[in-house]
Amino acid sequence: MSVIQFPKDFVWGAATASYQIEGAWNEDGKGLSIWDVFSHTPGKVVNGDNGDIACDSYHRYEEDIALMKELGIKAYRFSIAWPRIYPQGSGEVNPKGLEYYHRFVDKLIENGIEPYCTLYHWDLPQALQEKGGWNNRETIDAYLQYAETMFKEFQGKIKYWITFNEPWCVSMLSNYIGAHAPGNQDLQLALDVAHHLFVAHGKTVRMFRELGIEGQIGIAPNLYWYEPYSNRKEDVEAARRKRAWYNEWFLDPLFKGSYPQFMVDWYKKKGAEVNIQPGDMEIIKEPIDFLGINYYSGSLARYKENFEDFDCEEIDEGYEKTDIGWNIYPEGLYKTLTWLTETYGPVPIYITENGACYNDGPVDGRVRDQKRIDYLQKHIIQLNRCIQSGVNLKGYITWSFMDNFEWAEGYSKRFGLVHVDYNTLKRTPKDSFYWYRHLVRTNWLDI
Numbered sequence: 001m002s003v004i005q006f007p008k009d010f011v012w013g014a015a016t017a018s019y020q021i022e023g024a025w026n027e028d029g030k031g032l033s034i035w036d037v038f039s040h041t042p043g044k045v046v047n048g049d050n051g052d053i054a055c056d057s058y059h060r061y062e063e064d065i066a067l068m069k070e071l072g073i074k075a076y077r078f079s080i081a082w083p084r085i086y087p088q089g090s091g092e093v094n095p096k097g098l099e100y101y102h103r104f105v106d107k108l109i110e111n112g113i114e115p116y117c118t119l120y121h122w123d124l125p126q127a128l129q130e131k132g133g134w135n136n137r138e139t140i141d142a143y144l145q146y147a148e149t150m151f152k153e154f155q156g157k158i159k160y161w162i163t164f165n166e167p168w169c170v171s172m173l174s175n176y177i178g179a180h181a182p183g184n185q186d187l188q189l190a191l192d193v194a195h196h197l198f199v200a201h202g203k204t205v206r207m208f209r210e211l212g213i214e215g216q217i218g219i220a221p222n223l224y225w226y227e228p229y230s231n232r233k234e235d236v237e238a239a240r241r242k243r244a245w246y247n248e249w250f251l252d253p254l255f256k257g258s259y260p261q262f263m264v265d266w267y268k269k270k271g272a273e274v275n276i277q278p279g280d281m282e283i284i285k286e287p288i289d290f291l292g293i294n295y296y297s298g299s300l301a302r303y304k305e306n307f308e309d310f311d312c313e314e315i316d317e318g319y320e321k322t323d324i325g326w327n328i329y330p331e332g333l334y335k336t337l338t339w340l341t342e343t344y345g346p347v348p349i350y351i352t353e354n355g356a357c358y359n360d361g362p363v364d365g366r367v368r369d370q371k372r373i374d375y376l377q378k379h380i381i382q383l384n385r386c387i388q389s390g391v392n393l394k395g396y397i398t399w400s401f402m403d404n405f406e407w408a409e410g411y412s413k414r415f416g417l418v419h420v421d422y423n424t425l426k427r428t429p430k431d432s433f434y435w436y437r438h439l440v441r442t443n444w445l446d447i
C-alpha cells in the first residue's frame with residue numbers, strides 16, 4: 001500500500017447548483033428562469049423531468065448541511081438562482097430571495113463550511129431571455145446589478161465568488177448544439193453569447209475590486225483533453241482544434257486578452273466571427289484570483305475531412321465509460337492542468353467539478369457505488385501528480401454532493417455522493433460518501 005499525502009491547507013469540498021437541487025420553482029416571489037421554461041417544454045428533457053421540486057433543498061437545506069457536516073467538507077460550492085433575487089432579471093429586488101440565501105449561508109458558516117458561491121449556473125431570468133438573453137449586451141448590465149447586490153449583501157459572509165459556470169455550456173451547448181436552455185442552434189449566436197459572458201465577467205471582477213469586497217473571485221470553465229490519434233500533422237492539428245473549442249477559446253481571453261487566432265480563422269471559414277467592441281478585451285482580461293476547473297473526460301482525436309465542426313473524429317480506444325457514456329480518462333486531468341500552467345502561468349486552481357455518473361441505488365439501505373470511488377480515486381491521484389509537477393492547485397470540489405436534476409438528462413443520471421429517492425426525497429449517503437469522508441478527514445489517499 002502507498003500513501004498519497006495532500007498539502008495541509010488543501011481544500012476538499014462538494015458542489016451543487018440552484019436549479020438542480022432547490023425546487024420551489026415558483027415560491028416566495030421567485031421569477032421564471034429559462035430552465036423552468038425549457039424543462040416545461042415537451043421533448044426537451046428525458047422523461048419530461050423538470051426542476052419544480054428537484055431535491056427540495058429550498059426547504060431541506062438544514063438536513064443537507066447536516067450531511068455536509070458529517071461528510072466533513074470544508075467548502076460547499078452552490079449557486080444563487082438569479083430569478084429569486086431579481087424575478088424580472090433587474091429592477092425590484094425580491095427580499096424573500098435574499099432572506100433565503102442569508103439563512104442558507106448562515107447555516108453553512110455555523111457548521112464550519114466555507115461557502116463558494118457561483119453567481120450564474122445557467123438559470124437566467126426568463127424576462128431577460130425575452131429581451132434577447134445573453135445575445136443582448138444589455139443583459140451584461142442586468143448581471144452587473146445582480147452581482148453588485150450579492151457582493152454588498154453577503155460581504156463578509158461569502159468570500160469565494162465564481163462569476164460563471166462553464167461558459168462553453170452557456171454558449172456552445174445552449175446556443176449552438178441546442179441541447180440546453182434556451183436551445184438555439186446558431187454558431188454566430190454562440191460566439192456572441194460567449195463574448196458577452198466574458199465582458200460581463202471582466203466588468204464584474206473590476207467592480208468587485210472597486211467595491212473593495214473582501215474575498216476572491218474567479219470563473220469556472222469546463223475543460224477537456226484530446227490527444228492526437230497519431231503524430232501526423234493532420235491529427236495533431238485536429239486534436240488542437242477540438243481542445244481549443246473547449247479550452248483555449250475560454251481561457252485565452254481571460255489571460256491573454258485575445259481569442260486564439262487559429263480558431264478565429266477557423267470560425268471565419270464557417271461564417272462566424274466575434275463582434276468585439278472597443279475596450280472589450282481589456283475588460284475581459286481583468287486579473288482573477290483563482291480559476292475553477294470542471295473536468296470530466298477526454299478522448300483521442302483523429303483528422304476526418306468535413307467531419308462535424310472541426311474535421312476531427314473521436315476515436316474510442318475502449319475507454320471504460322460512466323453511466324452517462326463519458327470516457328474515464330484521468331490522465332487527461334493531468335495533461336489539462338499541466339498544459340494550462342505551462343500556457344497561462346501558475347494561476348491558483350480549484351477543481352470546481354469532477355465526478356462520475358453511476359446510477360446505483362439502495363440495496364438493503366446501502367448504496368454500493370464502488371465504480372464512483374474508483375473514478376474519484378483515479379482522478380485524485382492525478383491531482384497529486386499535478387501538485388508534484390508545480391500546478392498551483394488549491395482544492396478539489398467534487399460533483400456532486402447529492403444526486404440532482406441532470407439538465408436535459410433529467411433525473412436519469414446520478415452524480416451524487418448522496419443518493420436521493422425522488423419519490424420520497426430521502427437522502428442516503430453512498431459508499432463513496434464514506435470513502436470521501438475518510439479522504440477529507442485524513443487528507444491522504446491509501447492506494
Ligand SMILES: N#[N+]C[C@@H]1[C@@H](O)[C@H](O)[C@@H](O)[C@@H]2O[C@H]12
Nearest residue numbers: 017165166294353399406415
Ligand atoms: N453532466 N453533468 C454533470 C455536471 C452538471 O450537473 C453541472 O451542472 C455542470 O456544471 C457540468 O456538467 C457537469
